[in-house]
Amino acid sequence: LTYFNRNGFYRYSKLGKCHYVNGHPVSRSSRSPTPITPDPVLVRFPEIRSGECSTACYVNPNARCPSCGAPVFYYQNESGSRVFFDELGPPWLKHPCMDKVASAWSTVEQVRFSAPQARSTNDISLIADWQATHNVDPISIFRSRFGRNPWKLATILKRIKSGASIYLVMKGVDASQQKKVYASCDALPRCCHEGFCVALGRRKLSFFNTSTMMTKKVGIKRFRNAATFIDAMTSSKMSGQE
Numbered sequence: 001l002t003y004f005n006r007n008g009f010y011r012y013s014k015l016g017k018c019h020y021v022n023g024h025p026v027s028r029s030s031r032s033p034t035p036i037t038p039d040p041v042l043v044r045f046p047e048i049r050s051g052e053c054s055t056a057c058y059v060n061p062n063a064r065c066p067s068c069g070a071p072v073f074y075y076q077n078e079s080g081s082r083v084f085f086d087e088l089g090p091p092w093l094k095h096p097c098m099d100k101v102a103s104a105w106s107t108v109e110q111v112r113f114s115a116p117q118a119r120s121t122n123d124i125s126l127i128a129d130w131q132a133t134h135n136v137d138p139i140s141i142f143r144s145r146f147g148r149n150p151w152k153l154a155t156i157l158k159r160i161k162s163g164a165s166i167y168l169v170m171k172g173v174d175a176s177q178q179k180k181v182y183a184s185c186d187a188l189p190r191c192c193h194e195g196f197c198v199a200l201g202r203r204k205l206s207f208f209n210t211s212t213m214m215t216k217k218v219g220i221k222r223f224r225n226a227a228t229f230i231d232a233m234t235s236s237k238m239s240g241q242e
């Protein structure tokens, strides 16, 4: 008999319900095939194995579900409200355990909160390479579930108030095209500060408002490049001073 430890992993039922199986020791007769050395990428990022979570390719899960242990994307506000998501961006899939075991949430330690953050470029490419090699395609899984592509995720790099508008420089999180996106909008909650992660539609931003604890969509105007962005910002400032 040989013994080894199996790492935690996701298990999906036929109905598509997901739960996280914690790592556990396994014994096997020596006739069974030799257990494969754990894949170092999966040891670091167990949440990417199934491809069921497209957000996990780009954003670090910042908490674990206190009920099933699955990595989740977590927000909280000052009054202690909390929410766990399986995906960031529309349709903002809440983690299923939230409804089942509301009482478990009160036992979550009040930790110093930081909103979900994009992974490093290095980790994003590592994950993309692993998924390409193993034919795990989170975008097509998302498409088959929701009938469309997920919104692109982006990090706010700069937030500038000029005239009556707010100007944003954002960076897409895809490893292949971390292009800067220049946009403006009329109003934006304070939680959308530099470093905050948002979902980017063609003419809209979608994000989780940590004051109201609700998802929100805001219309944006996009600019083709930095030059047109700066032009618009400068002229809005001048018209604001008149």
Ligand SMILES: [Zn+2]
Residues within 6 Å of the ligand: 065, 066, 067, 068, 069, 070, 095, 096, 097, 098
């Ligand atoms: Zn859970």
